[in-house]
Structures are given as C-alpha cells and as structure tokens.
Amino acid sequence: MNSPIVYDKGIFREAALNLLPEIYSPEKGIYHYRSMAKTNYRGYLKEDMVPLKKYFYVLRPLFSILWLEKYGTAAPIEFEKVLSLVTDNQILDEVNLLLERKKVSEEKMLAPAIPALNRYIENQLSRLEDIKVPKTDRNSEMEQLNGLFQAVLKNN
Structure with a gap:
C-alpha cells in the first residue's frame, strides 16, 4: 500500500x-523486521563470501526499525527514505558503495563479506534482542x- x-x-x-x-502496530512491525533481519543475516552473510544483494535483505529491515522507533508509523518502501535515518558516516559510505556495486554486478554475485556492515548488523541485532517496545x-x-x-x- x-x-x-x-x-x-x-x-x-x-x-x-x-x-x-x-x-x-509499531510493536509488531519491529518484531517482524528484527526477525527478518536476523534470519537473513544468519542465512546468508556469516560466510567469507556472500551474495551482496542479501545485505539489503538485512539492512532494509534494520533501517525500517529505525523509522518505527523514530516515527511510530509504517516504514516507507523506498530504501533511500529509511537510509536517511542512519547517522554513522562509515555505514553510510559502505551502504553507498554497496549500492554502486549492486548496480554493476550480476544478480547472484558473491563477494567478500563487508566487516563494517557485519559489525553494524550484529550490534543492531544485539540491541534489538532486549528491546522493550510500548504495546x-x-x-x-x-x-x-x-x-x-x-x-x-x-x-x-
């Protein structure tokens, strides 16, 4: 919609x-996005070589949670809108590089994992594990x- x-x-x-x-329900949205990010991270990005596209399957849900936490409304579909809430310049740089690589790479291309993004993802998943969302x-x-x-x- x-x-x-x-x-x-x-x-x-x-x-x-x-x-x-x-x-x-922002509460249900946060739990849904957290589960989606966790499942995709564990399923695709814990190897040395990973499908680059799968980073977006983890990052978009995590950024959508940032939206829910800030606005309490359904997150927009457009990736750029949820990305606008990320304040860490290193992560923004890595995501922008990833977007550029995605434009010129094959759909299922494998590449070395991106340590900075993996650390960010793990930190966010850890933070969200104990999140208390108002019902x-x-x-x-x-x-x-x-x-x-x-x-x-x-x-x-």
Missing part, C-alpha cells in the same frame, strides 16, 4: 491507507479490517 507504484486506484487502496495509521492497544483492528473488506465487496 505504501509503494510509490500504484497498481490499483480503487476504493480498497484509499480506504486501507486511511485505516493504516489506526491499525498499524499499542489495537483491539478494534480486526473489526475495522472486516468492515473495509465488506465495503470493498459491496462496491465490486
């Missing part, structure tokens, strides 16, 4: 976007989602 590419301009997208701030009261979310579903069915 947050994609800059709009595939459907019908009632569902507009109504769902209006509903999103009321039902989105949000979203008791009516299913009712609201069911109402949206029924409204879309009536209009189609």
Whole structure:
C-alpha cells in the first residue's frame, strides 16, 4: 500500500491507507523486521563470501526499525527514505558503495563479506534482542479490517 507504484486506484487502496495509521502496530512491525533481519543475516552473510544483494535483505529491515522507533508509523518502501535515518558516516559510505556495486554486478554475485556492515548488523541485532517496545492497544483492528473488506465487496 505504501509503494510509490500504484497498481490499483480503487476504493480498497484509499480506504486501507486511511485505516493504516489506526491499525498499524509499531510493536509488531519491529518484531517482524528484527526477525527478518536476523534470519537473513544468519542465512546468508556469516560466510567469507556472500551474495551482496542479501545485505539489503538485512539492512532494509534494520533501517525500517529505525523509522518505527523514530516515527511510530509504517516504514516507507523506498530504501533511500529509511537510509536517511542512519547517522554513522562509515555505514553510510559502505551502504553507498554497496549500492554502486549492486548496480554493476550480476544478480547472484558473491563477494567478500563487508566487516563494517557485519559489525553494524550484529550490534543492531544485539540491541534489538532486549528491546522493550510500548504495546499499542489495537483491539478494534480486526473489526475495522472486516468492515473495509465488506465495503470493498459491496462496491465490486
């Protein structure tokens, strides 16, 4: 729904976007992104030679957590927007180099692991292991989602 590419301009997208701030749970988002980053890091980036593209499968979720922590809203899809929250210049430099390498490399290209990024990832995963996220009261979310579903069915 947050994609800059709009595939459907019908009632569902507009109504769902209006509903999103009321039902989105930053708590669940943080746990989801943490799990995604942890799984992809352990699965792909703990070797000497790694698929460079997989760094983005770990970094995007970690940067999305930064967004959730700062704004408490659903993270944007665009990588540049979540990257804008990173303040460590060494990490920014490494990510920008990685973006350039990704543009000119083959899809499944293996390259040496990037120690600075691996340290950053491990530090973030460690920090997030004990994170205490304020719980949000979203008791009516299913009712609201069911109402949206029924409204879309009536209009189609």
